[in-house]
Amino acid sequence: MKGPTQADVARLAGVSRATVSHVLNNRLDRQVPVSEETRRRVLEAVIELDYVPDARALALRSGSTKTIGLIIPDIHNPHFWEVVDGVEKEASAAGYHILLSSISPEDKNAEDIFKNLSHRRIDGLIMVPSFVYQSEEAQKTLAQLVKRRIPIVGIMADRGEMSFKIDRVLSDYHDATLEAMAYLLSLQHRRIGFIFGIAVPELGNDRLLAYRESLQAAGVAIDPSLIVECGPTIEDSYHATRQLLELPSRPTALLAINDFLAIGALRAIKDMNLDVPQDVSVLGYDDVPFANYLIPRLSTASKDGELMGREACKLLLARLEDSDRPRQEIRLPARLILRESTGPAR
Amino acid sequence: MKGPTQADVARLAGVSRATVSHVLNNRLDRQVPVSEETRRRVLEAVIELDYVPDARALALRSGSTKTIGLIIPDIHNPHFWEVVDGVEKEASAAGYHILLSSISPEDKNAEDIFKNLSHRRIDGLIMVPSFVYQSEEAQKTLAQLVKRRIPIVGIMADRGEMSFKIDRVLSDYHDATLEAMAYLLSLQHRRIGFIFGIAVPELGNDRLLAYRESLQAAGVAIDPSLIVECGPTIEDSYHATRQLLELPSRPTALLAINDFLAIGALRAIKDMNLDVPQDVSVLGYDDVPFANYLIPRLSTASKDGELMGREACKLLLARLEDSDRPRQEIRLPARLILRESTGPAR
DNA sequence: TTGTATGCGTTATCAT
DNA sequence: ATGATAACGCATACAA
Numbered sequence: 001m002k003g004p005t006q007a008d009v010a011r012l013a014g015v016s017r018a019t020v021s022h023v024l025n026n027r028l029d030r031q032v033p034v035s036e037e038t039r040r041r042v043l044e045a046v047i048e049l050d051y052v053p054d055a056r057a058l059a060l061r062s063g064s065t066k067t068i069g070l071i072i073p074d075i076h077n078p079h080f081w082e083v084v085d086g087v088e089k090e091a092s093a094a095g096y097h098i099l100l101s102s103i104s105p106e107d108k109n110a111e112d113i114f115k116n117l118s119h120r121r122i123d124g125l126i127m128v129p130s131f132v133y134q135s136e137e138a139q140k141t142l143a144q145l146v147k148r149r150i151p152i153v154g155i156m157a158d159r160g161e162m163s164f165k166i167d168r169v170l171s172d173y174h175d176a177t178l179e180a181m182a183y184l185l186s187l188q189h190r191r192i193g194f195i196f197g198i199a200v201p202e203l204g205n206d207r208l209l210a211y212r213e214s215l216q217a218a219g220v221a222i223d224p225s226l227i228v229e230c231g232p233t234i235e236d237s238y239h240a241t242r243q244l245l246e247l248p249s250r251p252t253a254l255l256a257i258n259d260f261l262a263i264g265a266l267r268a269i270k271d272m273n274l275d276v277p278q279d280v281s282v283l284g285y286d287d288v289p290f291a292n293y294l295i296p297r298l299s300t301a302s303k304d305g306e307l308m309g310r311e312a313c314k315l316l317l318a319r320l321e322d323s324d325r326p327r328q329e330i331r332l333p334a335r336l337i338l339r340e341s342t343g344p345a346r
Numbered sequence: 347m348k349g350p351t352q353a354d355v356a357r358l359a360g361v362s363r364a365t366v367s368h369v370l371n372n373r374l375d376r377q378v379p380v381s382e383e384t385r386r387r388v389l390e391a392v393i394e395l396d397y398v399p400d401a402r403a404l405a406l407r408s409g410s411t412k413t414i415g416l417i418i419p420d421i422h423n424p425h426f427w428e429v430v431d432g433v434e435k436e437a438s439a440a441g442y443h444i445l446l447s448s449i450s451p452e453d454k455n456a457e458d459i460f461k462n463l464s465h466r467r468i469d470g471l472i473m474v475p476s477f478v479y480q481s482e483e484a485q486k487t488l489a490q491l492v493k494r495r496i497p498i499v500g501i502m503a504d505r506g507e508m509s510f511k512i513d514r515v516l517s518d519y520h521d522a523t524l525e526a527m528a529y530l531l532s533l534q535h536r537r538i539g540f541i542f543g544i545a546v547p548e549l550g551n552d553r554l555l556a557y558r559e560s561l562q563a564a565g566v567a568i569d570p571s572l573i574v575e576c577g578p579t580i581e582d583s584y585h586a587t588r589q590l591l592e593l594p595s596r597p598t599a600l601l602a603i604n605d606f607l608a609i610g611a612l613r614a615i616k617d618m619n620l621d622v623p624q625d626v627s628v629l630g631y632d633d634v635p636f637a638n639y640l641i642p643r644l645s646t647a648s649k650d651g652e653l654m655g656r657e658a659c660k661l662l663l664a665r666l667e668d669s670d671r672p673r674q675e676i677r678l679p680a681r682l683i684l685r686e687s688t689g690p691a692r
Numbered sequence: 693t694t695g696t697a698t699g700c701g702t703t704a705t706c707a708t
Numbered sequence: 709a710t711g712a713t714a715a716c717g718c719a720t721a722c723a724a
Contacts, residue, residue: 006718021718021720057700060400061719076431095462097462098446099413100430100444119398121400290580293580294609351700362711364712399701402702403701403716406702
């Protein structure tokens with residue numbers, strides 16, 4: 001049931017527990033000298049018993065758990081898996097493990113999960129802080145973490161209303177959306193639908209805002225019926241798209257809040273015997289791996305989730321090294337990728 | 347930097363540390379009686395200080411870390427997200443956290459990650475044991491875990507050559523593949539390609555075996571050039587498909603080792619100006635969420651990853667409760683889902 | 693060169 | 709009803 005302890009090794013090697021510790025911790029540096037003979041006996045005993053230091057005791061003793069908490073809003077969205085992937089690569093290279101939680105704001109027990117996570121005495125936390133917007137409890141817990149100076153890195157939109165002083169990886173789709181809208185407008189699109197299928201509206205504001213700005217700047221009236229809020233599943237976007245296309249005067253272009261939901265949009269359009277991009281253009285966000293393989297290939301705005309994850313993790317590791325370093329913000333630009341799903345309005 | 351400890355609470359409340367522990371642990375049951383007055387004071391102090399028990403100390407003391415290790419082979423494959431999702435839901439409901447590692451067998455440091463993970467003194471481990479096939483080191487580590495009676499649940503194919511005595515969630519595509527092949531054969535398909543894009547060949551043997559069996563039973567010669575092994579990315583499957591379709595006598599149907607890779611296949615077919623299912627039928631595996639929304643809607647075999655994850659987690663939790671219970675195996679049937687991507691051979 | 697003693701934050705056993 | 713004290717497994721300052 002339980003593995004061998006340091007004491008077992010010491011007993012077998014015929015030395016004291018402290019000596020075992022010395023041998024194990026002074027690999028090559030000769031801080032505490034140990035005779036070759038003793039060292040050999042200890043090492044043999046270690047192998048003999050398959051001894052492995054107990055991480056729990058280590059954590060209690062050292063204060064460090066070698067664990068990083070990672071909170072993402074939606075485990076079903078491929079974009080976040082890229083983020084997870086990036087974080088994990090960077091973390092495991094540094095000997096850290098990832099404690100993953102997907103906290104969608106609909107979760108009744110969002111606060112519980114978050115609280116519980118924070119109690120684990122993780123070394124640091126990386127999060128896409130969507131759920132925080134919804135819950136005062138969560139904000140309080142977060143405030144505690146900040147107060148205790150647990151290193152936290154937020155992955156968020158530039159305009160996020162995060163009042164806490166934490167390191168951040170900033171990336172939003174505001175400018176990319178401006179660009180996308182300019183492109184669509186130049187193609188004579190005037191009725192542009194927006195499938196706002198996102199659990200936390202705050203997370204999509206960068207796109208929504210830019211959408212509105214663009215329209216206004218171009219002197220196009222904003223039609224509220226063109227913006228449809230729905231849930232975060234493909235099915236949701238499928239229905240949202242149908243709703244949009246059944247409008248008396250249907251849109252000629254569609255913005256889907258992410259590539260994942262764009263799949264549902266493409267399907268809905270097809271089911272209504274319409275063609276992309278002939279009848280309606282579709283533009284997604286995230287440039288998820290399969291975006292370039294969909295039929296038609298999806299035009300999208302890209303944030304490079306893996307890079308975001310990597311950078312967030314680096315930020316965290318750096319702060320773990322030096323908790324007093326000035327607060328950092330890394331800005332990762334998004335870029336527009338035009339493929340086959342967008343074309344001139346007809 | 348560090349949170350308040352039990353001692354701080356005790357000091358503020360003017361009682362001993364033990365009393366604090368008593369109050370906190372005997373919520374409602376009156377095992378150890380505590381006066382209302384004392385109880386109140388302690389609770390107040392707890393709130394005042396935002397005291398939260400230290401998980402590290404708890405772990406050391408109780409032996410339990412309330413953490414479950416989860417190892418999946420490929421973080422990019424949506425099927426495994428479903429598994430993760432299922433595990434996570436079940437686990438977090440029981441107050442457990444997930445230590446997630448994606449160990450692809452190409453990983454140089456697969457053993458390291460695995461070893462490291464096992465040293466964390468996790469309470470239990472759920473894994474898709476693909477990487478184990480490749481590495482002797484990993485097998486040794488696994489053997490240690492088994493010896494120490496760390497609860498382990500394997501999510502694997504029925505015919506998996508796992509010699510260890512662990513609880514298992516069994517699910518493979520052997521029978522579903524037989525079914526699929528019978529279906530394709532009945533549609534007069536004779537040249538059926540197989541896109542074997544998988545990092546660990548062992549993981550796909552259920553399908554490959556059934557593929558061969560079916561062909562033989564039908565008296566169709568097996569053409570090795572129809573089986574193309576490739577990597578696990580969409581791009582890999584894209585190229586594999588092109589290779590298949592450029593064959594002098596090209597296949598009329600394609601089995602893609604999973605839905606994710608089927609996307610690449612669909613795209614490749616389209617790019618060669620062929621039609622699905624008119625010119626070539628495509629069949630995937632996993633019934634990933636977007637499968638039903640692709641163009642065309644993808645025929646596939648379904649394993650319900652989320653359910654697998656849930657069941658695996660339940661198995662683990664049950665063994666955590668009672669380590670002596672008889673070894674369990676849960677068999678989850680796969681079923682064939684016919685949609686638009688398959689049709690008669692022309 | 694090696695061993696002893698102490699503390700990390702808990703819980704549980706035993707006195708008081 | 710409450711408190712002193714001993715583990716849990718380890719690292720380390722200090723004594724031998």
